Amino acid sequence: MNISAMSNNEPLLEIDRLKVEFDTRRGLVQGLRGVSLSIGRGETLGVVGESGSGKSVTAQAVMGLIDMPGRIASGDIRWKGRSLLGAEGERYARDIRGKEVAMVFQDPMTSLNPVLRIGTQIGEVLERHLGMTRKQARTRSEELLAAVGISAPGRRLDQHPHEFSGGMRQRVMIAMAIACEPQLLIADEPTTALDVTIQAQILELLAELQQSLGLSIVLITHDLGVVAGLCHRVAVMYAGQIIETGLAEDVFERPAHPYTQGLLRSTPRLDEVSDRLISIDGTPPNLVTPPDGCSFQQRCPLSGEACKKAPQLAHIRPDAEAACWQPSTPAWATPLMSPSISH
Amino acid sequence: MLNPVSAPAPHAPLLSVQGLGVTYETGAQGFWGRPKSFDALQDISFDLKAGETLGLVGESGSGKTTTGRAVLRRIKTSAGKIVFKGNDITRTDGEALRKLRRNMQLVFQDPYSSLNPRMRVIDIVAEPLLVHGLIRHVDEARDRITELLRVVGLPADAHDRFPHAFSGGQRQRIGIARALALQPEFIVADEPVSALDVSVRAQVVNLMQDLQKELGLGYLFIAHDLSVVRHISHRVAILYAGRMVEIADRDDLYDHPIHPYTEALLSAVPVPDPRTQRQRKRIVYGGEVPDLVNPPPGCRFSTRCPLVTDQCRKDAPKLSERSPRHLVACWNR
Numbered sequence: 001m002n003i004s005a006m007s008n009n010e011p012l013l014e015i016d017r018l019k020v021e022f023d024t025r026r027g028l029v030q031g032l033r034g035v036s037l038s039i040g041r042g043e044t045l046g047v048v049g050e051s052g053s054g055k056s057v058t059a060q061a062v063m064g065l066i067d068m069p070g071r072i073a074s075g076d077i078r079w080k081g082r083s084l085l086g087a088e089g090e091r092y093a094r095d096i097r098g099k100e101v102a103m104v105f106q107d108p109m110t111s112l113n114p115v116l117r118i119g120t121q122i123g124e125v126l127e128r129h130l131g132m133t134r135k136q137a138r139t140r141s142e143e144l145l146a147a148v149g150i151s152a153p154g155r156r157l158d159q160h161p162h163e164f165s166g167g168m169r170q171r172v173m174i175a176m177a178i179a180c181e182p183q184l185l186i187a188d189e190p191t192t193a194l195d196v197t198i199q200a201q202i203l204e205l206l207a208e209l210q211q212s213l214g215l216s217i218v219l220i221t222h223d224l225g226v227v228a229g230l231c232h233r234v235a236v237m238y239a240g241q242i243i244e245t246g247l248a249e250d251v252f253e254r255p256a257h258p259y260t261q262g263l264l265r266s267t268p269r270l271d272e273v274s275d276r277l278i279s280i281d282g283t284p285p286n287l288v289t290p291p292d293g294c295s296f297q298q299r300c301p302l303s304g305e306a307c308k309k310a311p312q313l314a315h316i317r318p319d320a321e322a323a324c325w326q327p328s329t330p331a332w333a334t335p336l337m338s339p340s341i342s343h
Numbered sequence: 344m345l346n347p348v349s350a351p352a353p354h355a356p357l358l359s360v361q362g363l364g365v366t367y368e369t370g371a372q373g374f375w376g377r378p379k380s381f382d383a384l385q386d387i388s389f390d391l392k393a394g395e396t397l398g399l400v401g402e403s404g405s406g407k408t409t410t411g412r413a414v415l416r417r418i419k420t421s422a423g424k425i426v427f428k429g430n431d432i433t434r435t436d437g438e439a440l441r442k443l444r445r446n447m448q449l450v451f452q453d454p455y456s457s458l459n460p461r462m463r464v465i466d467i468v469a470e471p472l473l474v475h476g477l478i479r480h481v482d483e484a485r486d487r488i489t490e491l492l493r494v495v496g497l498p499a500d501a502h503d504r505f506p507h508a509f510s511g512g513q514r515q516r517i518g519i520a521r522a523l524a525l526q527p528e529f530i531v532a533d534e535p536v537s538a539l540d541v542s543v544r545a546q547v548v549n550l551m552q553d554l555q556k557e558l559g560l561g562y563l564f565i566a567h568d569l570s571v572v573r574h575i576s577h578r579v580a581i582l583y584a585g586r587m588v589e590i591a592d593r594d595d596l597y598d599h600p601i602h603p604y605t606e607a608l609l610s611a612v613p614v615p616d617p618r619t620q621r622q623r624k625r626i627v628y629g630g631e632v633p634d635l636v637n638p639p640p641g642c643r644f645s646t647r648c649p650l651v652t653d654q655c656r657k658d659a660p661k662l663s664e665r666s667p668r669h670l671v672a673c674w675n676r
Contacts, residue, residue, distance in 0.1 A: 050540035050541060050542065050543075051540055165631050167631060168631075195402035195403055195567065195632075196402065196567065196569070196608060196611045196612055197402065197607060197608060197611045197627070197628070198402075198631070199611065200610075200611035200613075200625055200627050201627055201629075203613075204625070204627055222540065222541060223613070224541070224615035225570075225612065225613030225614055225615045225620065226613050227615075228613060228614060228615050228616055228617045228619075228620040228621075229613045229617075229620045229621065231617075248617045249617045249618060252615060252616055252617050253616075253618075262542060263541055263542060264615060266541055266542050266544070266545035267541055267545075267570070267615055268545075268548070268570045268571050268573065268574035269570055269573075269614055269615060269616070270569055270570045270573060270597070270609065270612045270614055271614050271619065273573065273574070273593075273594065274574065276549060276552075277545035277548055277549055277574065278545060279542070279545040279546040279549050280542035280543075280545070280546075281546070283510045283512070283543070
């Protein structure tokens with residue numbers, strides 16, 4: 001697959017300097033602090049980050065799921081060049097969401113209605129968005145279940161969610177998401193709740209669907225391995241910002257930002273034995289009062305005077321950007337032992 | 344203050360589990376029906392030496408947590424023997440069991456729900472000492488707890504704060520300090536890093552390795568993350584639907600898996616390296632783990648196994664040694 005040719009296309013989805021805030025009792029939490037992303041047709045973008053980095057908030061903003069006390073403070077989200085924000089944008093967004101852009105959530109246990117048959121739940125999507133009759137919807141639902149690899153789909157349509165295993169429920173969620181033949185699928189930790197062999201089945205399914213339907217996929221995950229298998233491009237998030245982005249091969253092989261470097265070296269690998277893992281000391285900053293300057297400076301071994309001013313995402317190679325004053329500098333030496341124990 | 348474990352008799356394992364089984368009862372069928380039972384665990388055997396880590400891997404419902412609890416004598420066993428430091432502890436009870444428990448501690452998965460939010464850190468860490476009657480008041484142990492907190496890498500002023508003031512990784516350190524308070528020789532760590540973010544996970548893994556080196560602790564490390572298990576374990580056992588399908592030294596198991604399930608499991612784990620990952624052959628078997636209440640007769644993997652024969656559907660294969668220290672339960676491999 002020719003990735004560079006694809007990225008020349010006009011992007012499907014553009015997120016432009018998006019800021020999202022949450023008004024909480026502890027103060028105004030700056031959940032997203034100026035996130036810009038774009039995704040082209042047929043492309044798979046992995047959004048990686050730890051808890052609280054803003055990866056799910058980004059997806060929720062696209063799907064219009066930011067509710068009180070959260071709000072989009074500034075920036076823009078565009079679908080095929082038209083804004084989804086503001087009064088007119090909202091109307092446009094209603095036609096797009098669920099139809100051209102669909103989402104799969106982490107927890108298939110809670111995103112299905114436990115008292116309705118699976119067939120009813122998929123049928124509802126088809127009747128509502130595509131105006132199908134009940135009979136048409138049933139036939140199509142059966143095809144959809146077959147497409148996501150559920151055997152005996154006719155019989156399964158009459159069952160309730162509790163009769164499905166976790167992996168099967170996630171397949172049902174994917175069937176519902178692709179029901180209206182979307183162009184973009186946003187998958188938020190789609191395999192995190194699943195066992196590893198079932199995870200492999202679901203990832204394989206997503207890869208197949210991408211090929212057969214020409215889907216674009218935004219895959220949100222904390223698991224670097226999942227990204228490595230499926231994604232063309234990666235965006236690494238930290239403290240509500242994107243701190244590095246580029247082609248997957250590049251980011252994994254030549255991580256430029258010290259955080260990305262640390263993340264990769266703190267992850268044990270199945271195919272390697274390492275003596276000791278890198279450990280990034282400390283924790284991400286509080287987003288009520290984010291630090292001035294680089295948000296990683298408190299944990300960064302390279303941090304210096306320059307880091308008191310916030311670095312912007314800047315090109316480090318034609319296809320890669322990092323937000324760091326000293327990109328591509330090796331940041332982590334071999335780690336030390338924990339404090340010694342006195343006998 | 345923290346003393347390394349006194350060396351056990353040469354070559355004697357710290358812990359030896361032989362043919363362990365656990366049966367759970369389910370609700371009765373109908374009002375007059377007799378309670379039904381099923382085997383959650385069957386025929387589990389392994390040895391663990393002091394200073395060693397046995398990684399126990401399996402998917403949901405495979406029996407890894409049950410194994411940990413059974414070994415600690417927290418649930419009833421229905422078969423087999425548990426030998427700790429040369430003593431059969433399968434039937435130990437009363438005061439002897441209480442004493443024994445000082446030596447065997449548990450670190451939990453969820454650092455949020457396993458610490459009482461209303462207790463100060465010093466009270467949490469001192470609780471095992473109080474419960475076992477080693478101190479009468481928390482203040483007697485203040486120095487000892489200061490040392491424990493330092494060892495697990497918590498700030499010196501942590502004593503009087505409450506769990507909510509700490510991040511997930513720090514809470515897991517509190518849990519580890521609590522487990523170390525009684526100077527155990529053996530720790531069951533049940534998914535100790537699964538709830539933590541990647542960068543924090545490494546901190547806790549490193550801490551556990553350092554403590555093992557210094558104190559000679561034996562770990563039963565229960566996890567579903569095969570990459571972490573490879574990193575921390577000396578020996579690894581794979582469970583499937585309540586039975587052990589393979590056990591071997593770490594590198595032997597990862598580089599030369601024999602059981603078809605182990606093979607599939609390893610191939611399913613994604614490697615964080617796009618070039619490698621795209622070239623790896625994934626073995627994906629359809630189907631899912633069988634229902635333990637009505638397991639298939641014979642080998643429990645027979646419903647998904649590509650090598651299945653009539654024998655597999657009839658008789659359960661026993662673990663047998665294929666090469667030194669590498670045991671597999673399979674008729675066809």
